Amino acid sequence: MQNADIARTLNRLANMLDIEGANAFRVRAYRSAAQTIESHPRALQEMVALDEPLTELAGIGQDLAKKITELINTGRLTVLEEAEKRLPPGLLQLMRVSQLGPRRVRQLHEALGIDNLEALKKAALEGRIRALEGFGEKTEAGILKEAERLDDAPPRTRLDEAHQAADDLIAWLEHARGAQRISAAGSLRRGRETVGDLDILVSSEDGPTIMTHLMDYPEIAEVVSHGKTKSTLRLHSGLQVDVRVVADESFGAALYYFTGSQAHNIATRKMATDRGLKINEYGIYKGRQRLAGRTEEEVLARIDLAWIPPELRENSGELEAALEGTLPELVTLDDIRGDLHMHTTASDGKAGLEDMVHAARRRGYRYIAITDHSQRLAMANGLDARRLREQMAEIDALNERLKNFTVLKGNEVDILEDGSLDLPDDVLKELDVCVFSVHSKFNLSREQQTARILRAMDNPHVNILAHPTGRIINGREGHEVDIEAVLRGAKERGIFLEINAQPARLDLADRWARMARDIGVMLAISTDAHATDQLGHMALGVTQARRGWLERKDVLNTRTVTQLRKLMRR
DNA sequence: GCCGTTTTCGGCCCGACTGTTTTCAGTCG
Numbered sequence: 001m002q003n004a005d006i007a008r009t010l011n012r013l014a015n016m017l018d019i020e021g022a023n024a025f026r027v028r029a030y031r032s033a034a035q036t037i038e039s040h041p042r043a044l045q046e047m048v049a050l051d052e053p054l055t056e057l058a059g060i061g062q063d064l065a066k067k068i069t070e071l072i073n074t075g076r077l078t079v080l081e082e083a084e085k086r087l088p089p090g091l092l093q094l095m096r097v098s099q100l101g102p103r104r105v106r107q108l109h110e111a112l113g114i115d116n117l118e119a120l121k122k123a124a125l126e127g128r129i130r131a132l133e134g135f136g137e138k139t140e141a142g143i144l145k146e147a148e149r150l151d152d153a154p155p156r157t158r159l160d161e162a163h164q165a166a167d168d169l170i171a172w173l174e175h176a177r178g179a180q181r182i183s184a185a186g187s188l189r190r191g192r193e194t195v196g197d198l199d200i201l202v203s204s205e206d207g208p209t210i211m212t213h214l215m216d217y218p219e220i221a222e223v224v225s226h227g228k229t230k231s232t233l234r235l236h237s238g239l240q241v242d243v244r245v246v247a248d249e250s251f252g253a254a255l256y257y258f259t260g261s262q263a264h265n266i267a268t269r270k271m272a273t274d275r276g277l278k279i280n281e282y283g284i285y286k287g288r289q290r291l292a293g294r295t296e297e298e299v300l301a302r303i304d305l306a307w308i309p310p311e312l313r314e315n316s317g318e319l320e321a322a323l324e325g326t327l328p329e330l331v332t333l334d335d336i337r338g339d340l341h342m343h344t345t346a347s348d349g350k351a352g353l354e355d356m357v358h359a360a361r362r363r364g365y366r367y368i369a370i371t372d373h374s375q376r377l378a379m380a381n382g383l384d385a386r387r388l389r390e391q392m393a394e395i396d397a398l399n400e401r402l403k404n405f406t407v408l409k410g411n412e413v414d415i416l417e418d419g420s421l422d423l424p425d426d427v428l429k430e431l432d433v434c435v436f437s438v439h440s441k442f443n444l445s446r447e448q449q450t451a452r453i454l455r456a457m458d459n460p461h462v463n464i465l466a467h468p469t470g471r472i473i474n475g476r477e478g479h480e481v482d483i484e485a486v487l488r489g490a491k492e493r494g495i496f497l498e499i500n501a502q503p504a505r506l507d508l509a510d511r512w513a514r515m516a517r518d519i520g521v522m523l524a525i526s527t528d529a530h531a532t533d534q535l536g537h538m539a540l541g542v543t544q545a546r547r548g549w550l551e552r553k554d555v556l557n558t559r560t561v562t563q564l565r566k567l568m569r570r
Numbered sequence: 571g572c573c574g575t576t577t578t579c580g581g582c583c584c585g586a587c588t589g590t591t592t593t594c595a596g597t598c599g
Contacts, residue, residue, distance in 0.1 A: 023571080025571070025572080026572090027571090028571085028572095030571075032571095032572085058572095059571090061571065061572050063571060064571070098597085099597070101596060102596095103595080104597085133590090134589085134591085134595070134596075135590080138588085139588090186599090225587055227587055228586095230585095230587070231587095232598090244586090260599085262599075265583070266583055268583095270582085278584090279583085280584060281584085282585095
């Protein structure tokens with residue numbers, strides 16, 4: 001049982017109890033625990049097996065520890081099963097309809113016997129919902145539309161797509177009269193790998209004018225709500241956008257508030273109330289007196305906190321670090337000196353060797369590694385030993401002509417099913433950088449997959465394990481593998497792991513990157529570029545690294561080429 | 571259900587918008 005499964009079960013339970021009208025704080029406790037568990041780097045199943053106390057996790061006390069242990073040991077949760085006897089589980093579907101929360105779901109169930117999406121749609125079509133107290137024609141129509149939209153609900157939007165949508169909208173808003181500062185907030189600003197919706201913040205003395213300008217934005221498919229300072233839109237892409245206007249003196253407070261995360265905000269608001277202060281989106285207040293709000297820094301300073309990079313705002317240790325003055329100095333794009341994973345036309349890339357070199361030099365890099373596929377990936381025109389040696393000779397000749405730039409000879413060699421490598425040792429040992437990765441047999445058991453990768457790491461010539469979990473965002477889960485065991489194995493052997501910066505991969509994910517840092521395994525942030533413009537994905541990889549608390553020293557490709565060569569010799 | 575330098579009970583983040591109401595409940599973030 002994975003942490004995500006436990007979190008999902010607790011969220012189900014929270015929703016059921018919420019519909020039943022249970023104590024709201026009890027419900028919140030379940031939800032907050034689910035959130036903690038989902039982002040916890042260690043498997044709770046393993047903690048239980050090793051008899052480590054779950055109460056060490058924030059928001060998990062004796063009771064929840066007991067329930068989680070039951071769930072892990074038996075695969076069942078008695079309280080949830082009992083709740084499902086009292087209420088039809090189909091009610092949980094109804095909670096996914098926006099505009100329907102626990103109260104209305106209960107009301108629909110009690111008054112009309114509605115207990116699933118189909119029944120909801122039917123009742124709405126027949127006009128039976130509008131008769132309920134607190135409902136009306138508009139609500140009924142809205143519910144019907146939402147219920148039908150759920151049938152083909154878009155998944156969360158990938159970070160790169162969300163960035164593009166936000167940049168376009170911000171460019172539009174910059175032309176609004178009276179717009180002062182504009183910023184994206186929310187999970188986009190925190191750099192999460194996917195976002196549920198966009199939050200855009202504008203400072204202006206004139207909210208209505210900004211909102212009027214917003215309504216002419218050509219990408220709008222639907223206006224969900226439209227107020228003087230806040231509007232919600234759906235774009236043609238399906239992405240939902242919240243735009244909010246505040247006075248410029250409140251911009252910092254609002255930016256802080258709307259960047260979240262929710263768990264982080266709750267924690268800092270609590271810190272404020274402990275000090276007799278109050279934080280809202282307009283500022284930080286002592287009674288009715290506004291103390292600050294123009295910038296995030298001045299708001300946080302009032303509760304004795306240093307400014308916290310948005311990527312860290314998940315209430316997972318950043319507040320303690322900010323209080324103690326031990327916040328990490330996160331790696332930045334400027335720290336990156338080169339890119340250690342990319343392809344050329346020799347295998348499945350779109351650009352030739354020299355094109356990739358020129359593109360890398362334009363980015364200010366000092367080196368790159370050329371890492372085409374190995375022979376087993378025939379589909380990708382993978383290189384055998386002979387072709388790889390030819391490429392190495394070509395690179396040697398190119399390096400003769402280059403000044404202040406080094407092309408490292410590399411390969412992305414396949415890990416075969418038994419953990420052996422797809423090219424013979426005598427050619428691997430001639431490489432400057434050996435990237436190695438899984439491209440086949442994704443469905444081995446966790447034990448087999450982990451053993452396979454550890455065996456590959458026993459080869460003395462490999463250096464960087466690429467896209468270690470193989471997951472594709474909104475695509476596939478990735479192969480089952482014990483990342484902690486892989487990281488410990490890498491630590492023992494002087495091997496590194498990759499944060500693959502392809503927007504659909506971002507693999508390692510943030511929590512594993514943080515675990516790597518804790519274990520002391522350096523990571524390479526690599527674009528796996530198959531074309532020159534894909535070298536630009538580096539920024540996404542850096543964001544992911546920052547979410548994993550990585551500093552410059554934790555990242556392989558912040559090193560000089562000389563340092564790098566030393567680290568590649570095992 | 572969690573939590574504790576006002577500690578074992580009594581708190582628990584807070585405001586905008588909508589649709590339904592005549593002053594507010596529910597939802598959302």
